[in-house]
Amino acid sequence: MVAPGNDRGVFAGDFLFQDVIDLESGRVLYHEMLTRFSCGTNPWKKYMRMSTSEFLSILEKQFDYLASLDMGGHAGVNVFSKCVGDGSVRRLLHKHSNDSGIFLELSEMSSEACNSSRFANELELLKSDGPLSSWTISAVGFQTSISSHDTKTSSIT
Amino acid sequence: MKIDGKLFVAATENEHDAFLVSAIVSYMQYMDIKIVAEHIEDECAIRFARNIGIEYGQGFGIGKPVQFGS
Numbered sequence: 001m002v003a004p005g006n007d008r009g010v011f012a013g014d015f016l017f018q019d020v021i022d023l024e025s026g027r028v029l030y031h032e033m034l035t036r037f038s039c040g041t042n043p044w045k046k047y048m049r050m051s052t053s054e055f056l057s058i059l060e061k062q063f064d065y066l067a068s069l070d071m072g073g074h075a076g077v078n079v080f081s082k083c084v085g086d087g088s089v090r091r092l093l094h095k096h097s098n099d100s101g102i103f104l105e106l107s108e109m110s111s112e113a114c115n116s117s118r119f120a121n122e123l124e125l126l127k128s129d130g131p132l133s134s135w136t137i138s139a140v141g142f143q144t145s146i147s148s149h150d151t152k153t154s155s156i157t
Numbered sequence: 158m159k160i161d162g163k164l165f166v167a168a169t170e171n172e173h174d175a176f177l178v179s180a181i182v183s184y185m186q187y188m189d190i191k192i193v194a195e196h197i198e199d200e201c202a203i204r205f206a207r208n209i210g211i212e213y214g215q216g217f218g219i220g221k222p223v224q225f226g227s
Contacts, residue, residue: 019220
């Protein structure tokens with residue numbers, strides 16, 4: 001089930017998954033895909049060099065196992081912001097969302113990403129257009145048109 | 158809603174942040190919004206989270222990030 005590597009050196013192992021559990025029962029609710037440097041791998045430089053379509057095709061291979069996409073950290077957010085604007089992220093999430101939707105987490109956003117109107121517009125579309133069950137921004141000093149969510153952790157559901 | 162890991166850890170360490178997180182949890186319960194706490198590192202953190210009404214959690218004390226299939 002693991003997506004194979006390809007000739008650009010991209011492997012499913014670059015993507016890490018962490019369980020979110022019910023604290024009462026111990027039941028696993030979903031696996032979150034992490035994109036953070038702090039997870040012990042630093043694969044993102046090569047993804048940053050990819051075209052948007054290449055990157056999305058890599059993400060798409062992981063979506064069967066995905067309920068939550070954590071794009072926290074500058075790398076993840078920058079990769080994400082690179083892919084907005086042409087609707088491709090939105091189409092991808094629509095294609096793979098299920099009844100429970102997808103949780104998108106964007107933390108530690110760079111000021112460059114925060115100030116991008118394209119980025120803010122894409123988030124608004126993702127929210128209003130359906131595929132996300134919720135999204136969270138964990139950032140201080142969020143400065144765009146969605147600045148009403150300017151707290152350490154805020155969420156739209 | 159996710160409680161940011163740094164905020165959750167701070168809440169386990171001092172009363173001010175504990176009060177803040179408890180207030181957030183209460184409001185989210187009123188809004189019928191589920192809460193996930195990040196950075197749950199040990200049994201104490203699990204107990205703290207449950208005591209203030211957090212239902213779901215994530216952290217190294219529960220499960221480390223792994224490659225798919227590991």
